[in-house]
Amino acid sequence: MSADLPPDEFRSAMHRVAEMVADYLEEVEEYPVFPAVAPGEVAASLPVSPPVEGEPIDRVLDDYKALIEPAMTHWNHPGFMAYIATTGSGPGILGESLAAALNANAMLWRTSPAATELEERVCDWLRQMLDLPAAFSGHINDTASMSTLLALAAARQRLYPETRRKGVAGGPVMTIYCSDQTHSSIEKSAIALGLGLDQVRKIESDGDLRLRPEKLAAAIEEDLAAGFHPMAVVACAGTTSTGSVDPIRAVVDICRRHCLWLHIDAAYAGGAAICAEYRALMEGLEEADSIVVNPHKWLFTPVDCSILFNRHPDLLREAFWVLPEYLKTDDGAVTNLMDLGVQLGKRFRSLKLWMVIRAFGVRGMQERIREHCRLAGWLAGEIESAPGFELAAPVPFAIVAFRARLDGASGEQEDEFNERLMARINAAGPVMLSHSKLHGRYVLRVVIGNLRTTEKHVRAVWRLIRQEAAALLAERKAV
Amino acid sequence: MSADLPPDEFRSAMHRVAEMVADYLEEVEEYPVFPAVAPGEVAASLPVSPPVEGEPIDRVLDDYKALIEPAMTHWNHPGFMAYIATTGSGPGILGESLAAALNANAMLWRTSPAATELEERVCDWLRQMLDLPAAFSGHINDTASMSTLLALAAARQRLYPETRRKGVAGGPVMTIYCSDQTHSSIEKSAIALGLGLDQVRKIESDGDLRLRPEKLAAAIEEDLAAGFHPMAVVACAGTTSTGSVDPIRAVVDICRRHCLWLHIDAAYAGGAAICAEYRALMEGLEEADSIVVNPHKWLFTPVDCSILFNRHPDLLREAFWVLPEYLKTDDGAVTNLMDLGVQLGKRFRSLKLWMVIRAFGVRGMQERIREHCRLAGWLAGEIESAPGFELAAPVPFAIVAFRARLDGASGEQEDEFNERLMARINAAGPVMLSHSKLHGRYVLRVVIGNLRTTEKHVRAVWRLIRQEAAALLAERKAV
Numbered sequence: 017m018s019a020d021l022p023p024d025e026f027r028s029a030m031h032r033v034a035e036m037v038a039d040y041l042e043e044v045e046e047y048p049v050f051p052a053v054a055p056g057e058v059a060a061s062l063p064v065s066p067p068v069e070g071e072p073i074d075r076v077l078d079d080y081k082a083l084i085e086p087a088m089t090h091w092n093h094p095g096f097m098a099y100i101a102t103t104g105s106g107p108g109i110l111g112e113s114l115a116a117a118l119n120a121n122a123m124l125w126r127t128s129p130a131a132t133e134l135e136e137r138v139c140d141w142l143r144q145m146l147d148l149p150a151a152f153s154g155h156i157n158d159t160a161s162m163s164t165l166l167a168l169a170a171a172r173q174r175l176y177p178e179t180r181r182k183g184v185a186g187g188p189v190m191t192i193y194c195s196d197q198t199h200s201s202i203e204k205s206a207i208a209l210g211l212g213l214d215q216v217r218k219i220e221s222d223g224d225l226r227l228r229p230e231k232l233a234a235a236i237e238e239d240l241a242a243g244f245h246p247m248a249v250v251a252c253a254g255t256t257s258t259g260s261v262d263p264i265r266a267v268v269d270i271c272r273r274h275c276l277w278l279h280i281d282a283a284y285a286g287g288a289a290i291c292a293e294y295r296a297l298m299e300g301l302e303e304a305d306s307i308v309v310n311p312h313k314w315l316f317t318p319v320d321c322s323i324l325f326n327r328h329p330d331l332l333r334e335a336f337w338v339l340p341e342y343l344k345t346d347d348g349a350v351t352n353l354m355d356l357g358v359q360l361g362k363r364f365r366s367l368k369l370w371m372v373i374r375a376f377g378v379r380g381m382q383e384r385i386r387e388h389c390r391l392a393g394w395l396a397g398e399i400e401s402a403p404g405f406e407l408a409a410p411v412p413f414a415i416v417a418f419r420a421r422l423d424g425a426s427g428e429q430e431d432e433f434n435e436r437l438m439a440r441i442n443a444a445g446p447v448m449l450s451h452s453k454l455h456g457r458y459v460l461r462v463v464i465g466n467l468r469t470t471e472k473h474v475r476a477v478w479r480l481i482r483q484e485a486a487a488l489l490a491e492r493k494a495v
Numbered sequence: 496m497s498a499d500l501p502p503d504e505f506r507s508a509m510h511r512v513a514e515m516v517a518d519y520l521e522e523v524e525e526y527p528v529f530p531a532v533a534p535g536e537v538a539a540s541l542p543v544s545p546p547v548e549g550e551p552i553d554r555v556l557d558d559y560k561a562l563i564e565p566a567m568t569h570w571n572h573p574g575f576m577a578y579i580a581t582t583g584s585g586p587g588i589l590g591e592s593l594a595a596a597l598n599a600n601a602m603l604w605r606t607s608p609a610a611t612e613l614e615e616r617v618c619d620w621l622r623q624m625l626d627l628p629a630a631f632s633g634h635i636n637d638t639a640s641m642s643t644l645l646a647l648a649a650a651r652q653r654l655y656p657e658t659r660r661k662g663v664a665g666g667p668v669m670t671i672y673c674s675d676q677t678h679s680s681i682e683k684s685a686i687a688l689g690l691g692l693d694q695v696r697k698i699e700s701d702g703d704l705r706l707r708p709e710k711l712a713a714a715i716e717e718d719l720a721a722g723f724h725p726m727a728v729v730a731c732a733g734t735t736s737t738g739s740v741d742p743i744r745a746v747v748d749i750c751r752r753h754c755l756w757l758h759i760d761a762a763y764a765g766g767a768a769i770c771a772e773y774r775a776l777m778e779g780l781e782e783a784d785s786i787v788v789n790p791h792k793w794l795f796t797p798v799d800c801s802i803l804f805n806r807h808p809d810l811l812r813e814a815f816w817v818l819p820e821y822l823k824t825d826d827g828a829v830t831n832l833m834d835l836g837v838q839l840g841k842r843f844r845s846l847k848l849w850m851v852i853r854a855f856g857v858r859g860m861q862e863r864i865r866e867h868c869r870l871a872g873w874l875a876g877e878i879e880s881a882p883g884f885e886l887a888a889p890v891p892f893a894i895v896a897f898r899a900r901l902d903g904a905s906g907e908q909e910d911e912f913n914e915r916l917m918a919r920i921n922a923a924g925p926v927m928l929s930h931s932k933l934h935g936r937y938v939l940r941v942v943i944g945n946l947r948t949t950e951k952h953v954r955a956v957w958r959l960i961r962q963e964a965a966a967l968l969a970e971r972k973a974v
Contacts, residue, residue: 210689212662
């Protein structure tokens with residue numbers, strides 16, 4: 017028995033996969049973005065028990081092509097505009113394939129010198145691209161959820177260093193502040209860290225969906241007076257619903273006044289901040305304690321790859337440093353990436369990002385971001401000037417939130433109309449949108465950010481939106 | 496400007512990567528396991544700033560081959576016996592390459608029907624392979640650190656449901672029990688969850704490095720009397736240092752008596768438990784509340800892929816369910832994997848595991864595991880009967896912990912000798928070992944578990960060990 021696939025068989029299967037991947041990217045538009053499958057249909061196509069005997073790898077690949085690929089939601093489809101911009105770009109896919117073969121666990125410098133040092137270097141490249149001071153050091157996590165959890169764990173460690181040994185029970189009740197537009201990962205972090213949802217203060221945002229500094233300051237004062245211990249503020253540089261940017265500079269001042277940790281969620285729009293004009297929308301970013309930017313969002317890197325930039329990596333080490341005997345090494349003053357967080361195992365994620373940055377270059381990445389924003393701006397302009405539609409929020413980056421208007425209808429009726437409109441659009445096949453609620457009202461979202469999305473696709477989605485709205489309107493009038 | 500790599504260029508680069516990966520796996524033995532690089536050397540070979548202009552993808556791949564690959568610690572090398580068995584097998588590498596191209600985020604059923612349902616199916620396949628009751632449902636996390644953190648979060652939720660809203664401050668002081676051989680992830684979880692290191696009771700293990708049930712029971716009684724709230728026991732089915740298995744049945748009884756959550760760390764040896772004779776060493780496993788098994792350890796799946804089997808997934812949902820408007824769907828009673836943990840983003844990790852199980856078959860996987868254990872058993876036998884060496888612990892699976900003996904030397908001198916012995920062995924190139932401390936004494940570890948490791952390699956490492964020990968002994972006598 018050959019232990020792994022016989023070398024020749026593997027080599028030819030790898031070439032077949034090369035063809036499958038290249039074909040997929042060229043032909044993905046032939047699929048509907050959302051597959052025509054009902055819940056349970058994929059499961060029903062798979063045997064309930066594992067095969068006793070091994071099967072030829074070509075049969076497995078055939079089944080992938082027949083059963084799995086067509087039942088995917090195609091995030092790499094140019095019509096995928098539902099969720100925050102992601103592209104698994106060519107250079108990124110090449111990087112992931114190589115990383116899988118290396119199969120390294122970069123927990124210690126010793127277990128992966130190149131992965132450790134490339135991660136530090138590539139994070140520093142991105143730091144420079146974001147015009148952040150050298151005081152920030154970056155490391156890669158799987159998701160923004162984990163990057164944010166770690167940032168808040170560092171904040172907890174700073175405020176109450178006894179947490180590490182004693183835990184939170186018996187300690188101060190620590191509070192976190194963010195706007196009502198902030199990502200759900202803040203709440204999940206508060207649960208995980210034992211701080212509790214009740215300690216997350218969701219400050220009402222303003223008309224443009226931005227944190228109101230005066231309300232933030234008031235909430236902190238109120239909590240201080242009530243005996244709480246304010247711990248951190250999470251400000252957004254690009255919210256999930258609309259891309260709105262909180263007034264960072266004003267938030268910085270408040271955080272300084274009260275010694276609060278400032279974590280900035282730039283997971284999405286941090287990508288755009290590699291362009292000076294978008295970085296300018298985030299003035300004060302450089303004053304944060306920590307910032308999360310996800311290259312797997314708008315920097316063309318396959319999922320997962322989230323970078324936490326942190327001014328105080330020693331606080332993470334202080335919180336999480338646990339060194340069992342079998343991981344002790346005598347390599348001297350090296351970075352052991354496992355010391356910076358919860359997970360011991362660590363994939364070689366910097367490889368794909370390195371390949372993306374090198375293949376596209378900083379200028380090339382900027383051009384791609386600008387093109388996405390241009391397309392979003394074009395669509396926003398069309399919506400603004402089209403009768404029967406309105407923008408629901410400003411469009412600082414490439415998320416267009418809008419709604420169809422119904423003359424003389426109640427807000428509720430209008431919401432229902434838009435909900436039905438989205439269902440019709442998504443059922444059509446070539447595009448997938450998502451929704452949100454802003455100021456309590458239902459809105460549709462077009463998120464542009466895939467490298468394969470061109471002006472043609474954005475024009476087509478706008479045609480489809482108008483066409484489906486007109487059809488729905490006609491149905492409504494006919495009733 | 497083509498937004499992604501031009502299709503033809505990508506296709507040919509993907510074929511080049513296919514060749515590079517196949518070559519790597521065939522030729523990896525030509526590298527030393529640990530590269531001849533000093534800290535900082537890789538970093539020094541990389542430009543301090545990112546390239547402004549994009550570069551040809553072939554140049555990037557050339558640099559990968561010249562700068563990165565040779566500076567890796569080669570986990571896929573047949574002589575990599577340092578850390579817990581991992582192989583990035585051929586089928587797994589093919590799966591990762593396909594997953595990178597799909598680039599799906601399986602947070603919701605809607606965002607990835609096939610990835611959601613394949614994950615459920617493949618976890619259930621493994622459940623059957625492990626002879627666990629259907630009451631366990633599995634889901635995939637990145638690492639055992641996260642699987643364990645989630646298991647302990649569920650335990651926390653069960654003991655103190657107010658945690659979600661109120662947090663731990665003001666709540667009961669909850670305690671966790673494990674042996675002194677348990678993985679560091681328990682401690683990291685206790686820190687992250689706000690429970691605190693002081694609340695982790697490390698129970699002294701017995702001569703064979705297994706949890707002592709009577710000491711566990713006594714510690715719980717003592718804590719109860721002192722007003723603590725015992726929360727969970729983490730038992731090991733295969734410790735990191737030696738693979739020792741705690742007496743699970745006795746631990747189950749204690750947990751039942753006190754209503755404690757029983758989490759079992761089978762991250763490593765859970766792989767072996769697909770063979771009836773190794774599963775038999777874990778009697779009582781089926782009675783746990785949760786179990787972590789890492790296919791990226793001993794089931795030939797590239798890192799990362801850790802499965803948490805859980806009898807109470809609703810407790811995880813209860814703890815972590817947070818649903819922002821933009822993620823609401825009307826798909827009915829579907830599984831949305833994001834509800835089961837902290838992370839929202841979720842790679843399509845089940846694909847590679849599915850491909851491994853199908854390509855090798857259950858029988859094929861069992862044969863591979865048995866061969867690794869046979870090789871470890873052979874080496875253990877050699878060590879046992881060789882003058883000047885001794886086994887430091889029983890060898891239930893494929894971790895061989897041993898030491899060289901020095902007649903008439905102190906424990907300290909012997910420790911130092913073994914430390915130097917390991918450094919010499921690792922410096923030789925074709926093999927990499929690691930160490931641990933057992934009962935306070937330094938031991939070397941040979942971990943067998945790579946598909947490319949054959950009897951030839953194990954014989955070679957045993958030759959090298961004896962040869963280096965003899966050389967060291969001669970030096971010592973010459974002084």
